[in-house]
Amino acid sequence: MGAFRYSALMSAALLPLTLAEPFRIAHGTSTTRTVLRVARDGRAAEAPFVPYYGEDPAETLAAIQRGTPLAELSRTARLAYDLLEHDLATTAAGRSLGDYAMARLGQPSDLTPAGCRSLGIPENLEIFSERVATLARQFSVLKLKLGSGDLGLDLAIVSVARLAAPEAALLIDVNGGWDLTEAPLMIWKLMDYRPALIEQPLHHSLGLEAWRDLRSEMPEGAPPIFADESAQTATDLAGLAGYADGVNVKLLKCGSFDGAIEMIAGARGLGLGVLLGCMIESSLGITAAAHLAPWADWIDLDGHFYLAHDDYDGITYAPDGSLVMPGRPGIGAVLR
Numbered sequence: 001m002g003a004f005r006y007s008a009l010m011s012a013a014l015l016p017l018t019l020a021e022p023f024r025i026a027h028g029t030s031t032t033r034t035v036l037r038v039a040r041d042g043r044a045a046e047a048p049f050v051p052y053y054g055e056d057p058a059e060t061l062a063a064i065q066r067g068t069p070l071a072e073l074s075r076t077a078r079l080a081y082d083l084l085e086h087d088l089a090t091t092a093a094g095r096s097l098g099d100y101a102m103a104r105l106g107q108p109s110d111l112t113p114a115g116c117r118s119l120g121i122p123e124n125l126e127i128f129s130e131r132v133a134t135l136a137r138q139f140s141v142l143k144l145k146l147g148s149g150d151l152g153l154d155l156a157i158v159s160v161a162r163l164a165a166p167e168a169a170l171l172i173d174v175n176g177g178w179d180l181t182e183a184p185l186m187i188w189k190l191m192d193y194r195p196a197l198i199e200q201p202l203h204h205s206l207g208l209e210a211w212r213d214l215r216s217e218m219p220e221g222a223p224p225i226f227a228d229e230s231a232q233t234a235t236d237l238a239g240l241a242g243y244a245d246g247v248n249v250k251l252l253k254c255g256s257f258d259g260a261i262e263m264i265a266g267a268r269g270l271g272l273g274v275l276l277g278c279m280i281e282s283s284l285g286i287t288a289a290a291h292l293a294p295w296a297d298w299i300d301l302d303g304h305f306y307l308a309h310d311d312y313d314g315i316t317y318a319p320d321g322s323l324v325m326p327g328r329p330g331i332g333a334v335l336r
């Protein structure tokens with residue numbers, strides 16, 4: 001883009017985020033997260049740190065303060081500055097990040113996907129059932145985290161959710177929690193509950209061979225299988241095509257807004273479905289990603305709902321669960 005120059009003198013700060021309640025997935029349980037906030041000329045952007053990516057917030061900030069070249073900074077830092085650059089440039093042009101994406105991805109063919117709410121691995125299935133039923137009144141798409149380490153609990157989670165939300169589209173996210181003997185069996189058993197898709201059933205460290213083996217053992221009529229941790233950027237797509245049916249695209253994985261655009265375009269070109277995801281971050285980060293929603297088949301943009309205090313106003317969800325963009329230039333989120 002234009003005249004943007006990253007400078008260590010731009011304001012950069014770590015912002016600890018407290019979660020409203022512990023969030024458990026196959027990778028572990030979080031009670032806090034951290035985002036990097038960067039700002040210039042009254043505009044701000046952020047990118048999240050994710051514990052399982054191994055990027056250290058304090059080291060990242062120290063590297064910024066030392067004036068480390070942008071290309072050598074952590075992925076979180078590169079994304080934060082990239083989003084700030086896009087926010088400044090699009091705002092100056094009176095346009096939104098979505099307008100910028102439109103110029104590259106073209107007019108979206110379908111309606112923006114319905115909003116989705118995610119549920120971490122529950123402690124108590126009765127409370128979980130009530131939570132599912134409540135969320136299903138607004139949201140027609142629910143994402144369930146499995147990979148608890150207990151296959152019986154994984155099945156119970158889906159069974160309870162299906163009973164509590166008979167009509168909902170259920171996105172199942174295993175976060176790599178099953179091995180190659182468990183995954184085909186679990187996918188077969190879960191078919192009773194009509195999942196709309198199953199995300200990352202196998203640990204990404206098992207590589208493409210495991211995806212190939214899983215595909216060969218897939219039961220007939222199985223739901224689409226999406227890759228998340230196995231698909232970090234557009235360069236991972238060609239290898240997965242034929243084994244996976246779709247990919248989860250996240251800004252942080254790509255490290256830039258253009259990288260996410262490239263991954264969406266690449267997935268489309270290979271006939272792969274697109275789930276647009278996020279991390280646990282404030283509305284500032286979530287709203288940046290949401291500008292890509294019209295080009296996704298599914299969206300999972302609810303990371304800000306986990307926060308005890310979200311200091312930005314950005315996307316909202318209408319009473320029918322549809323995504324409402326803020327309608328402002330740039331990222332379009334504003335400090336509360």
Ligand SMILES: [Mg+2]
Nearest residue numbers: 173199228248
């Ligand atoms: Mg996932």
